[in-house]
Amino acid sequence: MNGYVEAGYLAVLGVLAGYSALLLGRSRKAKKALIPVRVKEKKSDPGPTE
Amino acid sequence: MQSLVSFKNVIVVSGNFPVLTGLDFEAGPGEIVLVTGRNGAGKTSFLRAVAGLLRITRGSARVLGVDIVANPGDARHRVGLLGHESFLYEDLTARENVNFVLKATRSDPSGADSAMASVGLAGRLADLRVVKMSAGQRKKVALAALLARNPELWLLDEPHASLDSWTREVLDSTVNAKVAAGATVLLVSHEAQHGSLVPTRVVEVGGGKIVGDSLLSEAIVAEETVKPKQESGHVA
């Protein structure tokens, strides 16, 4: 094609993929931070098996 | 007894820190309540919450019959707070500040001169800009504004700090007269002597809630025994 089209698609897909990856990473971090909270809330429960 | 201040399980979170953590408090007309407690216990926050300057996060709170959780602004103008900050404009003179307060509260503007004279702000001092004043003089200006406003509920946070003994006496006798007429006073003080302002009741604040509450005769006994009363001695 002409270079511009590829660049446009690459920019869109690249940025969206990058942002998605960022979201997944932040999600993992947030989940980790939430674990102690959960454990506390479910003190009466048997809790995680690990 | 009619309640002028009624706090039930009040939690106040300010700047993501819980300053009050479930505070219960009742006060009726004619009471002078001495609020004691260590630094950071929540005494000033308690007074600011009563004044309607801190948002009540949880619990119920009524001041002068107004639900200040729903309508925080509706009781404020009837409450007088004399605290660490004096709400003064530094570039206005003492007289201008007092006049501004009277206009803002829609009070009788004629009271300004007598209120200022009663705390010794007369002549040249009355026309001095606040920025040039000492801490004690600033407090006098704030006090004059308060006297002229004539609130129904007085919240005095370390009122005697940096005031000379003569002005202390003016403050005390004025407040005593208001109390006799049915006003209520919450007084935070670290000093053992409160001048002629004689508390009828002592509450101790600790960890953002009331941990001790006793009428004066009991309070003297309580002060001698160091033990803070935990969840007991509650006169609600």
Add this chain to the structure above:
Amino acid sequence: MESNGYRWTRKLVGSLSLILVAATVVLGLWITPPDVVQGQLVRLIYVHPPVAWVAYLAYGVTSIASVLYLWKRTRNIKWDLLAASSAEVGVVFTGLTLVTGSIWGKPAWGVWWTWDARLTTTALLFVLYLGYLALRSVPADSHQRAVRSAIAGLIAFIDVPIVHQSVVWWRTLHQSATVLNPSLSPKIHGEMAMTLLLGFISFTFVYAWMLMHRYEIASMQQQVLDAELEQMIQERQREPELEFQRVHVKDGNDQINQPSKV
């Protein structure tokens, strides 16, 4: 934590958007024919307008959520989290709108940037919402921040038509059409129109997935904050007790007793 149904929906939306975007790319880059006037360049139409649409959609969602937070009857911290999440995704898409517009503009107009009304409005929009996110990122009381950012979000959105109108007039009232400004909208039909529609749908799905994910993160962070606050309240309630013990263990130690913030 959001329910299992929520997470399941999010995963479904995520998978769908992957498939849809892949289809859009394949159709847009290889299947559809080049345009008579614009040639290969027309292929950018399958991404640029949809991305711009999502940006506006995102800010619309932010504004609605802001109103719902400001209105006392519907006030809930969730609206604040939703507004923030949507604004962040919106900024990403606005950035993409600017980049793709610029990439399209270079071969079409011969320059990377032209003071076209839409492009200029979008650039201002980008800055407006960067400001909104900056206001949010300042540490503050969560209720106070929610109220203030809701107002900022709403005012920014109301400002958009005024900004747009002024820029449109700026470009049209006083300058004759000497500016190189051929329309970016070629005549489209048939499979091109279908692909464009697909583009709109697929990027909307991408937005939905990102919003759900971002919201879930915000929600989890809020739960941690809430739990920390509960713990701080409990710790503070125990202060007098601890104080009492300390006084009896070591008399006369009179330091300020503030609990450490977790």
Add this chain to the structure above:
Amino acid sequence: MWRDARLIAAKDLKIELRTKVTANQILPFAFVVLIVFAFALDTSPGTLQKVAPGLFWLAVLFSSILSVERTVAIELDDNAGDGLLVYGVDHGGIFLGKVVAVFVQLFLLEVLLLLGVVVLYGSKVGGWPLMLASTFFATLGLSAAGVTYSQLASASRAKQTLVPLLFVPVASPVLLAGTKAWQDALSGTSSIGDPWLRLLIVFAVVYLALGAIFFGSILEG
């Protein structure tokens, strides 16, 4: 509300008369901006005259940032803003009073700045009705939006940097419309029916309304 607005405006203006922050700091700053613009551009008379309206409004925009930050700062000393809440001053009244005080200061600044433009850039002034009307509404709009945003950012420690970022994009239509209205006035192509004037009026009305509605929530939040 009007009574409270008058009270606040009078108080703010009295403080300005005492401290002369606008007169001694903001006004000279605006003149410096005019001068450095000439450095940045070509000083040949044609160029400067052509861009004079734009430079004028840019200088006003920069000055208005300082002005609205100042009006909020007045209430932060000694927590005077809390005092206003304690006294039960109407929220809308506080907003309007602040807007009026900022408006008066900015308007006087603009008059002096216009003299500066005439002297420094050799601009010829004309088309008074449109010029006056557009200046009035542009200044009103800047004051209303500026006071709102300045108060929005007031609780944060980063306020000095946050206000320009929030306020300038929002105020960009005023910059544009003010410039164009002045160009029309100077060239005599349009008078009071100028579309740019209409835009300035819309902007001023919208931001006065938004500020009056939301200022209370900003103060109480």
